[in-house]
Amino acid sequence: MSEDIVLLNSDGLRVDGRALDELRPIKIEAGVLGNADGSAYVEWGANKVLAAVYGPKEAQPKYLQDTAKAIVQVNYNMAAFSGDERVRPGPNRRATEISKITAEALENVILTNQFPRASIDVYIEVLEADAGTRCAGLTAASVAIADAGIPMIGMVAACAAGKIDGHIALDLGKKEDNFGQADMPLGYVPGTGEIVLLQMDGHMTMVEFRKAMDMAISACEQIHELQIGALRRRYAVNYADMDDGGTEQ
Amino acid sequence: MKRTIIPEIKKELIYKLAQCGCREDDRSLEDFRSISFETDVISTAEGSARLTLGKTDVLVGVKLQPGEPYPDKQDQGVLMTGCELKPMAHPGFESGAPSDESVEIARVVDRGIRESGMLDMQALCIEPGKKIWMVFLDIHVINYDGNLFDAATMASLLALHTTAVPASRFGLGEDFPLPVNLWPVTITFVKLRDILMADPTVNEELSADARFTVSVDDNGHFRAMQKGLKGSLTYDDVVRALDMAQKMSLELRTRIQTGE
Amino acid sequence: MITPFSTSGTVRCLVAIYMSEDDVQRTDRILVIPGESVGDSSLKSGMGTYRRGDEIFAAQLGIVNYRAGFVNVIPFSGKYQPKPGDSIIGLIQDAGPNSWMVDIHCPYTAFLHANETPWKVDFGTTTQYLRVGDIVLAKISQVDETRRVNITMKEQGLRKLTSGQIMRLSHTKVPRVIGKGGSMISLLKEHTGCRIFIGQNGVIWIDGELDGMVKASAAIELIDRGTHLHGLTDEVRTFLLGGTNVPDTNDVDGV
Numbered sequence: 066m067s068e069d070i071v072l073l074n075s076d077g078l079r080v081d082g083r084a085l086d087e088l089r090p091i092k093i094e095a096g097v098l099g100n101a102d103g104s105a106y107v108e109w110g111a112n113k114v115l116a117a118v119y120g121p122k123e124a125q126p127k128y129l130q131d132t133a134k135a136i137v138q139v140n141y142n143m144a145a146f147s148g149d150e151r152v153r154p155g156p157n158r159r160a161t162e163i164s165k166i167t168a169e170a171l172e173n174v175i176l177t178n179q180f181p182r183a184s185i186d187v188y189i190e191v192l193e194a195d196a197g198t199r200c201a202g203l204t205a206a207s208v209a210i211a212d213a214g215i216p217m218i219g220m221v222a223a224c225a226a227g228k229i230d231g232h233i234a235l236d237l238g239k240k241e242d243n244f245g246q247a248d249m250p251l252g253y254v255p256g257t258g259e260i261v262l263l264q265m266d267g268h269m270t271m272v273e274f275r276k277a278m279d280m281a282i283s284a285c286e287q288i289h290e291l292q293i294g295a296l297r298r299r300y301a302v303n304y305a306d307m308d309d310g311g312t313e314q
Numbered sequence: 315m316k317r318t319i320i321p322e323i324k325k326e327l328i329y330k331l332a333q334c335g336c337r338e339d340d341r342s343l344e345d346f347r348s349i350s351f352e353t354d355v356i357s358t359a360e361g362s363a364r365l366t367l368g369k370t371d372v373l374v375g376v377k378l379q380p381g382e383p384y385p386d387k388q389d390q391g392v393l394m395t396g397c398e399l400k401p402m403a404h405p406g407f408e409s410g411a412p413s414d415e416s417v418e419i420a421r422v423v424d425r426g427i428r429e430s431g432m433l434d435m436q437a438l439c440i441e442p443g444k445k446i447w448m449v450f451l452d453i454h455v456i457n458y459d460g461n462l463f464d465a466a467t468m469a470s471l472l473a474l475h476t477t478a479v480p481a482s483r484f485g486l487g488e489d490f491p492l493p494v495n496l497w498p499v500t501i502t503f504v505k506l507r508d509i510l511m512a513d514p515t516v517n518e519e520l521s522a523d524a525r526f527t528v529s530v531d532d533n534g535h536f537r538a539m540q541k542g543l544k545g546s547l548t549y550d551d552v553v554r555a556l557d558m559a560q561k562m563s564l565e566l567r568t569r570i571q572t573g574e
Numbered sequence: 575m576i577t578p579f580s581t582s583g584t585v586r587c588l589v590a591i592y593m594s595e596d597d598v599q600r601t602d603r604i605l606v607i608p609g610e611s612v613g614d615s616s617l618k619s620g621m622g623t624y625r626r627g628d629e630i631f632a633a634q635l636g637i638v639n640y641r642a643g644f645v646n647v648i649p650f651s652g653k654y655q656p657k658p659g660d661s662i663i664g665l666i667q668d669a670g671p672n673s674w675m676v677d678i679h680c681p682y683t684a685f686l687h688a689n690e691t692p693w694k695v696d697f698g699t700t701t702q703y704l705r706v707g708d709i710v711l712a713k714i715s716q717v718d719e720t721r722r723v724n725i726t727m728k729e730q731g732l733r734k735l736t737s738g739q740i741m742r743l744s745h746t747k748v749p750r751v752i753g754k755g756g757s758m759i760s761l762l763k764e765h766t767g768c769r770i771f772i773g774q775n776g777v778i779w780i781d782g783e784l785d786g787m788v789k790a791s792a793a794i795e796l797i798d799r800g801t802h803l804h805g806l807t808d809e810v811r812t813f814l815l816g817g818t819n820v821p822d823t824n825d826v827d828g829v
Contacts, residue, residue: 216652
């Protein structure tokens with residue numbers, strides 16, 4: 066909240082040259098790992114995030130089993146080399162919280178009642194971090210779950226909006242996150258309009274909040290298209306060949 | 315690693331093929347799988363490499379920061395190697411504290427690098443007795459299909475050879491390349507009953523009685539060794555493995571130096 | 575809006591739909607993503623779909639298929655869900671005094687009781703018959719509402735498999751390995767001289783000469799990897815005509 070750092074120039078552009086409602090460049094790839102049942106890789110600005118899914122499989126230890134539905138377990142982790150300072154390996158309070166809310170977001174969209182007593186395990190590995198890794202992680206995890214063929218209502222797309230130099234801005238970068246006035250990550254299911262993840266820290270008025278929310282939701286819709294594109298590309302050959310309509314002799 | 319059961323008939327098949335000098339993937343006993351790699355893949359790291367050996371996929375990142383020297387090595391930098399067998403890499407890997415396997419891998423990789431002297435530790439001294447560079451080498455396994463020792467070593471060598479010391483970030487002058495030379499590659503064999511084979515897949519590792527890793531420097535000299543698993547090696551096995559490793563190290567080194 | 579594809583066949587056969595080359599040519603080949611609308615209330619929601627309000631949506635990534643008033647999504651990936659009567663291949667995971675736990679390549683471990691085997695097993699002697707790591711050919715006998723799975727070996731042909739090679743694929747790939755009217759599997763058998771059995775759980779057993787097994791498993795890997803369907807048979811045929819590095823087993827002296 067320093068007065069010295071200017072996050073928005075006189076032309077209304079941000080430190081990385083983006084407009085207020087502009088996303089960083091996002092690249093999504095599905096099916097990137099060999100052993101996992103489903104996987105995805107997301108590059109989001111300078112963030113690089115890998116997500117893998119194993120399951121459904123019998124939940125272990127047994128006391129975790131729910132006879133009515135599958136449980137969803139998420140492990141969000143930052144690689145030691147993912148930040149400016151080396152991150153000590155192993156869980157910490159931040160990672161535990163992010164894992165929990167990500168699992169809860171994903172439970173909304175997975176048809177867990179089809180797999181009683183099972184567990185769906187999601188691993189999110191942040192290889193390179195530049196603010197917004199929980200949104201990138203949730204976005205990647207959704208693609209990985211679809212890639213694993215796990216029945217779901219639809220994918221969750223996630224994006225943050227926040228406030229910099231008094232203006233509502235989409236998808237804050239690291240500097241904006243550090244020196245801005247608010248940050249609000251949001252997870253959204255474009256198909257149903259449900260909000261499945263929401264956090265906020267900082268300072269916002271009702272008007273600002275509404276604006277931030279609308280901005281984040283419309284970004285989630287764009288990101289959802291990228292998720293769909295990644296899955297279509299993964300099976301593109303399949304699709305193209307099927308369309309060619311030839312008959313096998 | 316959690317207990318992973320491999321079908322008995324699979325073990326038998328692997329052995330029968332080995333008796334004919336063959337493998338499940340149609341390699342010979344001394345062949346390595348295909349290697350591909352990319353360096354500078356992580357911009358937050360001072361050096362990094364991602365390497366695939368067959369379906370084994372390893373990511374290594376190097377971070378540097380100033381720290382205090384060890385009391386017995388006042389004028390030398392410090393190398394710290396860590397390895398994480400991420401649960402995303404294999405259903406047998408678990409979250410939580412580093413497993414025995416991951417510690418062994420980190421230590422064997424570390425030993426090959428340290429003992430070869432490829433890293434000039436003295437050049438990493440900033441102020442004797444006060445300030446030195448600490449080099450953190452972190453190995454992330456993201457897909458596991460056997461032979462992590464060699465894959466992690468190769469990726470580590472590539473990462474170290476492309477590392478820049480971030481002196482300017484810490485107000486310690488201009489950045490400079492990490493003072494490294496040499497390419498001490500490791501070659502890993504497993505022994506199935508009476509047969510040695512190089513670069514084992516996960517099924518071959520799970521079928522194996524013993525494992526043997528040897529680090530060979532650019533002069534063909536041995537820099538580190540590790541015998542693993544519950545079985546044993548004969549005197550002849552060891553000599554034969556070392557002999558093969560010397561020859562194979564030349565090709566492996568060329569492959570990662572040239573990318574071919 | 576997708577036009578329902580006119581189909582023949584009965585509702586009963588819906589449960590058995592998988593994506594084979596044959597099926598794919600009969601559908602209108604629309605790739606769908608979870609959450610995508612696949613039909614309205616004039617249709618019934620079949621496998622791989624769910625209904626919300628008046629609309630039916632895809633629940634899985636796959637190809638949409640309309641048959642007998644149902645809309646289904648034939649998935650590209652996913653885990654096998656055990657169904658009574660299915661022939662499967664399992665891996666013995668644990669042995670108890672009068673039963674075994676069997677990994678049947680699905681989310682749930684299956685239970686095999688000693689009475690459900692071809693042998694008369696005395697209490698406490700199970701490992702004389704099946705040990706951890708053994709492979710069995712079995713059938714799903716029961717699945718309860720919480721997915722506790724029982725399997726049986728008490729039928730002709732069900733047995734312990736004592737040699738050969740084992741591969742694990744997604745069950746969604748089974749129809750491709752079989753091929754249209756069994757064309758792919760015949761091709762594999764013909765060019766490798768192997769016996770091949772494909773469990774409905776996606777576990778494949780191959781037995782024959784060493785070079786035949788290496789070739790057959792490499793060809794199946796090709797089928798598994800190949801996302802394309804059209805021309806796959808030709809590609810596999812070409813591959814099978816090539817050689818392997820495995821010497822003819824007849825030339826090898828016993829060691």
